[in-house]
Amino acid sequence: MPYDPSERWREYHVTPRYLAGSTFTGDPALRPLLDVGWKLTHDEMGNVYANAPDQTVRLGYLPEGNDDALWKITAYSDPFAMPRWLVTFQDSTPTEIVQDFTTALAAAYNEGPDSYLYYGNGYLAALDAGTPLAAAGWSHRYGAADISFESPDGLAEVHLRRNRLDHTAEMAGHQERWLILAGPPGNQWYATASSFTPECLVAAMNSALIDPAPVIRYGEDLRRLPPQATATPVRPPVPTPLDVRRAQAANARSTVAPSPAGAQPFIPAPRPPSAPQVPRPGHSR
Structure with missing residues (x-):
């Protein structure tokens, strides 16, 4: 849909959500963690950090980071270890995809370490995290090095690496067990998860990716959408009968000026009788 500058603040429903792009604000994705007591700090460059109360999980929102990974989330069985x-x-x-992940992370953190630190070791158990993709009709392919899932439109894919990975390289961001790629060629975004990421969190990432619910974007965001995305204007809600009655009552109160206290009603003076009209020449009554 072409961009119309006069409708820059009009709301649109965008589908599929993996083509909607970022909203360029971290607040929605930070909120689930802050709601369960995580502490927020920031550095002098504008990067924001959310820390779990026991310091075992840390999230970084890094607009001034040293790479294009805007979000980094790490978990520690020992706060002084890798x-x-x-x-x-x-x-x-x-x-919205990041927000769904942090919502799942907040819930797992409340359940305890077994939910957010462990149960991310088994390869067969890790494969179960791809179940939401298969259930949504994504095709899958078993290769020598990975298992790949692809969306029906061919614009999103998820890869599960089958080969042995180096943990240090994974923590440095050089390797990953799970890789999500979405968007048309030349306009893709990515997400990664390392080998020991709990299956419930990986499943939350995949479920967020396939969620069919549209997301809200504004008119000025349409310039950044790929042509394969669908943007539908959000229609104003239809007023209910109660809304109509409230509006009518409000209008009546605003158009009838109240009388000052003690004021007497105004009674117009009687008009004097009008003189009989004399017919004008050439005009018959």
Whole structure:
């Protein structure tokens, strides 16, 4: 849909959500963690960090980071050791997908370490995290090095690496167990998850990717959408009968001026009788 400058603030429903792009604000994805007591800090460059109360999980929102991974989430079985797992989202990732992940992370954190630190080791168990993709009709292919899932429109894919990976390289962001790629060629975003990421969190990433619910974007965002995305204007809600009655009552109150206290009603003076009209020449009554 072409961009119309006069409708820059008009709301649109965009589908599929993996083509909607980022909203360029981290607040929606940070909120689930702040709601369960995580602490927010920031550095002098504008990067934001959310830390779990026990310091075992840390999220970074890094607009001034040293690469294009806008979001980095790490978990630690020992706060002084190398992270146990790492999840990243590139800067063009739709914010709603990150928000679904942090919502799942907040729930897992409340359940305890077994949910957010462990149960990410088994390869067969990891394959179960791809079940939402298969259930949504994504095709899959078993290769020598990975298992790949592809969306019906061919514009999103998920890869599960089958080969042995180096943990240090994974924590440095050089390798990944799970890789999500979405968007047309030349306009893709990515997300990654390392080997020990709990299956429930990987499944949350995949479920967020395939969620059919549209996301809200504004008129000025349409310039950044790929042509394969669908943008439908959001219609104003139809007023209910109660809304109509309330509006009518409000209008009546606003158009009838109240009388001052003690004021007497105005009674117009009687008109004097009008003189009889004399017919004009040439005009018959």
